[in-house]
Structure formats: structure tokens, C-alpha cells
Amino acid sequence: MMTRIGNSFHRAALFLLMFSSTAFSSFDASVDRSHIALHETLELTLRADTDSDASPDLSILEKSFDILGTRRSQQIRIINGRSESWKDWVVTLSPKKTGTLTIPPIPFGSEHSKPITISVQKNSTQAGDITDISPVFMKAQLSHETVYTQQELILTLRIFHSVSLYDDSRLSSLDINDAIVNQLGDTQRFETTIDGKRYGVFEVKYAIYPQKAGTLTIPSLSFTGTMADPRDPFQGVFSMGGQPVRARSAEIPVKVLSPPASYQGHDWLPSRGLTLNETWSQPPDSIKVGDAVTRTITIEAKGLTAAQLPPLNIPSPTGVNTYSDQSSTSDTPTNTGIIGKRVSAVAMVPTKEGVITLPAISITWFDTNNHQSRTATIPEKSIEVLPGNISSPVRPSPAPTASPLPEKPDNLPAPAATKQQLSLWQWVALGFSGLWLITICALFWLWRRSKRSSSTLVQSSEAHSVRPQSASEQGAFRAFQAACLEGQKPQLILETMKKWCRLFVNDHSLKTAQQCADRLDSEQLRTLCAELDAAIYAGENNSITGQEILSVCSVLRKNVKVSEKEDNLSDIYPA
Known part of the structure; x- marks a missing residue:
């Protein structure tokens, strides 16, 4: 009887112990660091010794912290036949502001963790100092x-x-x-x-x-x-x-x-160094009348983009016909900054011999290293134009006067050699005439054949080279069209144009408007983009309307043929 009572007592005690361990499970919170800088993170560890599948409510933390991530783990430990288990939630937090922040009590079922105070300081170290001990x-x-x-x-x-x-x-x-x-x-x-x-x-x-x-x-x-x-x-x-x-x-x-009041330049050009150079397609001292010579002027500036460099007005000297030639702009990124370059070329054809004078070309810029104005100049140049290679007309020599021949008697027979000579030349002329006719017929037959082949080739090429306009390309063009017609800012017009061009030519490596114009091979588009870029940097209203650049791009969209890339290649850059 006593044994049964003792066994019942032990079972009751064990039941009460199991009940108490379940009913009074603990829920604790701790942090790995309580003093941090604004740009640093800390780890909050929440531990519960329960087998429940519930998770703590972390939304209460979002008022003062960004929750970067949460990791969960479960551990079991057995010592001398006695087992213990618990669950950990490790939460990575980033503070949203400086000052004294409080991690409030976090609810977990019927339990709540204790509040924790965190001190957050603003990073007061200088930009170049290395004093941070964070990983x-x-x-x-x-x-x-x-x-x-x-x-x-x-x-x-x-x-x-x-x-x-x-x-x-x-x-x-x-x-x-x-x-x-x-x-x-x-x-x-x-x-x-x-x-x-x-x-x-x-x-x-x-x-x-x-x-x-x-x-x-x-x-x-x-x-x-x-x-x-x-x-x-x-x-x-x-x-x-x-x-x-x-x-x-x-x-x-x-x-x-603001630019200093003492600066007198036409365009504000703050640079670490600006140079102005010229090159010629042939030596200037060998130019003759009628020669077509290209003069190329290059502006190169450290710390300025090509869009900030003004177009050059190259004067035309007397006695020379001038024509605008290919011009270009480019930006070269380096470790110390961007080097902008603008190349302007003009074709010159002297119309008379003698001395021609090319006026000086100057650009005023501001030296940011020494804080003073400077001027880059190509000095005035005089060129001696030589006479052209015009040969004098060749006058025909007068025909020699033939002395009168004695009149042949009517009854004098023609020599046999003369008759044979006339017959030989007649056969030679007839042979050449036949060969000429055969050559003409052969050329005509080859021309007809090549025309048919080229027609077939053009049709085949057009069938394969004209890429159907995708829905995304059409949507991008509509956005570009709306920006132009609604009179948006030049920067928005260029951005929508670049996005459309990348989709149109299927080349997402195009980054600048000038690259797009080069890809479409349009000199008119290059000029419009350069002027819009200049307007953006100058902060001025440009005389170019959106309708002008839209008109050029609409014509290019209809006429330019672009080769489609392989469909199985994914885009490296987002549109």
C-alpha cells in the first residue's frame, strides 16, 4: 500500500515539474553591442526554451531600426541524461537615427522580453581617417x-x-x-x-x-x-x-x-587644363590652287565633359572656299576625372594663288588650380598658295604642204600590191567590228544578270536586315515622342531618346547621346544632341525644339536598317 502511494507521489511530482517547465518557459533578449555608430549594425538574439512553432513579433522594431535579416536555429543539449532545448532568433538591425534608442519588449506568446537601450552616435571621424573597427x-x-x-x-x-x-x-x-x-x-x-x-x-x-x-x-x-x-x-x-x-x-x-566677376570669357569653362591644337591633312607650305585640304581644330580639357566645350567658329579667309567636315566629341574617364574633347574639321579649297591669312582662334577658360583666367590660342597664320598644276593647251602642228604629184594617165593599171593591201585592211576592219559587237552583247547579258542577282540579294537582305519593331521599342519611342511634343526639359528628351535608341538598335552598351548618334550614323542628330547637351550644362533654354530631334529620329526609324543580335543572348545592361 505504501509502495503504491509512493509511486503515485513520484508520478504527480514529475507531472508538476513538466507542467511548470512548460508553463513558465523563459523568453530573453540580448545584443552583441550597445554602443554603435549610425552606419553600423548590431545583432539582437531572442531565445525561448520552448518547443512552440510560434515566432516573435518583430514589427515593433521597425520604428527605430531597419531589419536587415533574421536567422533561426534550434539546439538540444543532454547532460547526465537530462535534456535541454531552446530556439534562437538572431536579428540584424541597423539604426535609423542617432541618439538613445530602445529595443522595446518583444511579445512571444504570453511572454515579453526585457527592453534594451542602445546608444547610437553619428560618425564624427574625418572622411579620410580609418578608425572604424566594424567588419x-x-x-x-x-x-x-x-x-x-x-x-x-x-x-x-x-x-x-x-x-x-x-x-x-x-x-x-x-x-x-x-x-x-x-x-x-x-x-x-x-x-x-x-x-x-x-x-x-x-x-x-x-x-x-x-x-x-x-x-x-x-x-x-x-x-x-x-x-x-x-x-x-x-x-x-x-x-x-x-x-x-x-x-x-x-x-x-x-x-x-558662382563664377568670379573678373572672368571675361564668352563661355564659363572651369578646367584643370585646356589645350587648343590644329592639324592639317597636308603640309600648309605645299598647298596649291585647287587642292582640297582639311584643317582640324581640337579642344581638350581636363575636368570638363565634351558637352561643356563650345563649338568652334572657324573663320573663312578671303580666296578660299570652306566646307564643314566631320566633327566629333568624346569623353575619356580617368582616375583623376573626365577629359573632354571636341574635334572640329573644315575642308579648304584655295581659289587663287598668293598669300592667304588665317585669323587667330582663341578660347578663354578658368584655371581651377590657380584660380585665374587663361586663354588658349592658335596664332594667326599666313600661307603661301602655290600655282595649280594646270598644263598649257597643246596646239596641233600644221599639216605639211604636199607637193603636187604628176597626173596619172587614165590607162595606167593599178599595182597588184595596192589591191592586196586594200583587201587585207578590209578583212581586219570587219574582224574588229565583229569582236566589238560580240563584246557589247556579252556586256549587256552580264549587266542584265547582275541586275537580277542584285535585286534578289537586296530583297533577301531587306527581309533579313529590317528588324521588326518590338512592343518595348514602340513604347520607348512613344515616350520619347511625348517628351518632345510636350516641350519637356532637354535632359528628359535626351534620356528618352537614348532609351529608344538602345532598344531600336538592340545595343544596350550605348551610354551617351553622341554614341547613339554615331550608332545611327546621323551627323544631323550629332549636332542636335551636342547643342542639347550644351543647353543642359549651361542651364539655359535652347532654341532647338523637341520637334526637330523627333523629326530626325522619325526619319532614321523608318530608313535605318539594323542587324538583330542573337535572341539567345540575355541583356547585360538593363534598358
């Missing part, structure tokens, strides 16, 4: 603290990482109001050592051209990625693990000045 951090550096409007400003952005990162890293785009931004080349990767610790570095450079005086703010950029788990021997090849990481750069203010 991933960013530094931004500017080439100048003060610039003039339209002067090139170089932003160097570096992302440092002391841990391995997966290939899903992303960097936010750099968008600045009242400024034009161009990325300088591709992202560079290298390694460096800081305080004895090795870091991998991503480096991106931007050329920024402020368009308005005042204070320009370089916004904070964010970098997101996934840090490889050091315990994973395969570094994520066979698993989807990893810890999300985020880094932010600091905002940087820049003072933008």
Missing part, C-alpha cells in the same frame, strides 16, 4: 571642399571589409539635386593593411558637376551584403547561411561658388 565600413573623400559651379568634383568612395562577403553586395545609387553625376570607370578591388589587419577594399569614383551656387550636400550612400559564416567550411557554396551586413557613408557638405 564592414565605408569612407567617402572629396577632391575639394569648395568648388565653382560646373567645376568637376571627384568623390572617392571606399568600402572596407575584413570578412568574406558573398556576391550579393549592393551599393545605393548616387543621386544629387542640382548636379550632374558620372561614374568614373568600373569598381576597383584591392587589398590594404590597417593597423596590422588586412582589409579588402571596393573603390568607386564619381565625377560631380554642381549646377547651382550654394551648399551642395553629398548624400549618405548605403552598402548591403552578406557576411560569410566563418564556421562554414564551404563559404556558402552549399548553404544559404551568412549574416546580413550594412554600412553607410557620412553626408558631406560642399560649398559651391
